[in-house]
Amino acid sequence: MVLRVFCGTWNVNGKKPSVRLEPWLFPDGMDAQPPDIFIIGIQEAQALTAMTAVVTDPAKGKAWSEAIRKLLKPDYYMVCFRQLVGIVLLICAHRDVQVDDLLEADAGTGFLNVAGNKGGVAARFAVKGISISCVSSHLAAHEENISKRNQNFQDILKRATFAEPMFVEDLGNPARDIHILDHDVVFWVGDMNYRINLPVREVMQLIEQRDWSSLARYDQLKTEMNASRVAPGFEEGSLNFAPTYKHNSDTNSYRMDEEGGIKRTPSWTDRILWRSRLGVRLLAYRRHEVYSSDHRPVSALFDIPTEAVDRGIVSVPSAFKNLCFICFFVGRNMAKRTELTGYACFSHLFSSINSWMTEPPSAV
Template sequence: IMLLCPPVTSQRMQGLLLLIFAKYFHLPFLRGVQTETTRTGLGGYWGNKGGVSARMSVYGHTICFLNCHLPAHMENSDQRMEDFESILQQQQFEGQAATGVLDHDVVFWFGDLNFRIDDLDMQVVKSAIDNNKFPMLWEKDQLNMAKDSETVLEGFQEGPLKFSPTYKFDVGTNTYDTSGKKRKPAWTDRILWRLRATAPALGAGKRGSISGLTSGTKVTQHYYRSHMEYTVSDHKPVSSIFTLQFPYKVDIPLVTIIVEDEWNCVADAIAKFKMAPNFSRSSWDWIGLYKVGFKHHKDYVGYVWAKQEEADFHRQEHEVTFTEEELPKGSGDFILGYYSNNMSTIVGVTEPFQVIITLHCFLEVKTMKCVLS
């Protein structure tokens, strides 16, 4: 369970949905966020099949997430590979670094990839599942076999399929297809990853498989599993948890916000901020006050414009003040976040601090205003 998980971006194409979330303190180091969609259904006219992706730079390292729904049916293994290659060719991003999906330092590829189990008949497959003899099925898995012959799959890795095939079930049950079609069970739902310019394999640790880049980036998979408890679909959901480790290339936020540990009264509600030399500021930028646990950059309690005045051009440090109307009428833990209009994201945050402004404090301020008037 994450302390704060605001959304970074999202992309949808009919039944395909990709959501990217991040802990709040990572937000200032996620840059160059872009999304793409590619339709492959009905010759590229329909989005029931295809891919949606999101890419970004994370602490200076490029990462791409690609969610695909590839063609169905046993005999369409070649078509699945053709569609995958078509998606990779069509998805191009702006900028000089990592213009294509496979140009990224790390790629996560997942979704209903629809690969099936070849050669073995239904009874052999079901017997292997019942007796947990998964290795004999791995050898006939179309995706595993394609890795040996398809150049485009070079470098893609996947954790061991130690769970039962996730397709096809009678809806509402854990029983494989009993309809007239009697689809053979298969691992259609997959999660793979790829590292650019991989170094020699580092082996597998006790807690999961590990792979690394020559630049020092490492990906560790902690688990890879299905969820049999969900019965609303003829597929079973699949999930995985990874840890990414890499040396910082970018470790200074574009905007640094300075705030006191506590705001005890309206007069304390001041924030100072300074910007990195390469930051492109907009007059539509603002600083929001967020309660710990916020889920979106618009979930602020209050905000103030970080307006750029002529006198600001030569200042290294700037200041904003929150008025009574922008403050919560009670206590709690909050953070400040600087929202960049040009980049459409939060580019600077504070550590959590306390706001302890009581009703008595508000009454005192109002009384002072009355006396001064």
């Protein structure tokens, strides 16, 4: 048994959803087994002018949410919609899939490191005993700002935390934060703005030759990840498609200046990363020819194995002698039954059933 997850990202350049989204959300070959979960990141849902770069316009994000929801109905329902200025995160689940423990967060990394024109929107949830967190991000622009992009990534990890609500109010413990990395699987999508460190002429030659592997050797994000300077523990599929930025909005050609030269060095700014404890399998990673923005949308399809966690009721030895916890629901909030106390509830900072079951009990 597997949980199939579709991840998509698109910087829409402030445009309204006026084009067909099926080539992006339902690419060829996906019909055999439709996704259980859609995780979709939108960047620049609203134009980032001096007046709009720090104030969220909910109508802009909701226009994209409604367009995607309409396309997915009636088989899917909306789990999460969250917007920070132009950054949007949408999560939709199949009607046969139950999603629990949803929490949301965001972190602005733009002007003064707080404005939401750059930053990330995050959510966490549980499904089939698996804890998943996901991020839609828009990192610092311009070719030279590699270190700033790396810092944006770290700031989102640090500040986009999920406050765990109290399960038993009279325990008197403060709410505890859950971090993005405290989960079985993490998906990170977005316009990460990393560029290709080559002169424009050489980049265009490699694009014409469709030599993606040679081009990828000069990709800033690949270089930074390989040097462990960003995205610790994350993986990415091979970049076997053309750079996604900067295009003319209505054609497949890259944007040129008035003299006929390429305006910006074409780059893979739009990316999908993942990090997993469960042996996630990447099935597809590709760009899509949907024209309306100067970016092209990207998608990835994943299978997450559920056999290791989908066990129903499990019995776990406790730290107390001759006592066993019986978990009827495995989530952050769990119920326990003991011979001494009958039914009781407690709040537990839970992220992975695998690690929880295999860790030795703490001394009491």
